[in-house]
Amino acid sequence: MKTWFALYKKELYALTFFALVVSLIMLGWELFLWYKAPHWPEGLAFGLSFIPFSFYPLLMLWLGYSSFRQEWKDETSYFMLSIPRPGWQLNLSKLVAGVTFYAGITLLNLLLIYFLHHLVFIKPILKENPEFLGETGRWVAGMIGQGLLYYLLLGVIVYVVSQFSQLISQFYSRFRGLISIVVFILSYYLIYRGGSILAPLFKWVPDLPIRIPGGEFNPAREVLVTVDLAPVVVSGLIIIAIFFSGSRILERHLEV
Secondary structure (H helix, E strand, O other), rough: OOHHHHHHHHHHHHHHHHHHHHHHHHHHHHHHHHHHHHOOOOOOOHHOOOOOHHHHHHHHHHHHHHHHHHHOOOOOOOHHHHHOOHHHHHHHHHHHHHHHHHHHHHHHHHHHHHHHHHHHHHHHHHHHHHHOOOOOHHHHHHHHHHHHHHHHHHHHHHHHHHHHHHHHHHOOOOOHHHHHHHHHHHHHHHHHHHHHHHHHHHHOOOOEEEEOOOOOOOOOOOOOOOOOOOOHHHHHHHHHHHHHHHHHHHHHHHHO
């Protein structure tokens, strides 16, 4: 465990400069919107403050693709593969470091949005709509929490698939970029189609109930919506299989 934690700290340290640059760019964008908010139509700056969230999964795509690519480029793969650790631990250290960056930058962005726009936009909305402080508010908070969880899982999936596609490309001496793109697309297709084809085998997985408030016309009544989790479970298992397949390739089949 101590060896793995040392690997994790090394990967996290390697991301320090990258995280600093991304944080400064995001901070500059949010401060620009905060400065312009009084001069723009109401809510425009608040809405634009969420634009960076569309780029963070792309950063995870790049981090996953370059995680081992840099090792081969700097010719440090000799040292990496000589470490007496299984391939999945090497993969996991890079994945957890990338997810730490992803979660950290997401949380920082949310905190900046809250503190910069709370008095100007968020607080007036809460005063004009007191129902957000009651049951409706708790439901909205729950949905936001679930959305953040899905957003975090999106980053994990993008990282794992891009890392796997880059490892596959190491088998070839030419057209590695094209091969990575093809493997990336096929892997996503496998996750999507596998989830729908194999879902009947996992019908024993309970559905996820979601309660939605009835709204202003019938606030006392709730609408119960159920979500079939079988395709989600199958897709999750496929993602785990892709992760361990990449680890196996790294440990057993790639030559330095």
